[in-house]
Amino acid sequence: MNAPTVLSLRGATKRFGGLVAVSDLDFDVTEHEVMGLIGPNGSGKSTTLNLISGALPVTSGTITLRGTPITTLPAQEIARRGVARTFQLVRLLPSMTVLDNVRAGAVFGHRRRWGHEAEAHAMRMLETVGLQRRAQAHVGELTYIDTKRVELARVLASDPKVLLLDEWLAGLNPTELEEGIALIRRLRDEGRTIILVEHVMDAIRSLCDRCVVMSSGARIAEGTPAEVLSDPEVIRAYLGD
């Protein structure tokens, strides 16, 4: 039996004035799959995540979650239905503790948790990302990778069914990168459905079941990482960057 489709985009289009950032984009994401959304800078990947998460309204097209249209729902409602994302530039509250930042994810997410339950859940998510010892630190004192870990823990605390990671591995040194890839692999093995926007080729090769490649807002290729990364049109799109 084929795995069910979790998320579908049909003709998704986003214009910013005269610029078409996302152009008539179609793709499906299957349950438990890691789908790589790749392409050169400015090709529309982050905007696509913004459309899915409801941070930006589509200009036209439809987005469905398990067959139900979510195209026009507000971002909080889409989050409540289990779609959560990290941002390319980490967004945390630096004067709050690590635990409080993660607890905010537990309170506002897909399964709302309160009080002790939210705190215990937030601690479990900090363990998942290997940061339980820093629970009482202020986010402002953390290293870059640790702020990324906190952000991921905050997103995981909302119990997402679909996890959207926007260049979560960017800026990590080689050791941190290995740890980061292992962490995403663990999330995959737990059966999460993930859209991975990523430039790190090793991560794409080792984590993605399938990739959709974007260039100038449009889909130019789709297939396994090996297939798309050897596709002449994809190579041209990256080199032209």
Ligand code: ADP
């Ligand atoms: P990627 O994530 O693939 O690097 P983006 O989705 O961030 O690409 O951007 C796609 C295009 O849309 C770029 O040309 C970018 O400058 C433009 N863009 C993105 N967000 C906005 C915005 N809020 N207003 C105007 N233009 C935008």
Ligand code: MG
């Ligand atoms: Mg981006």
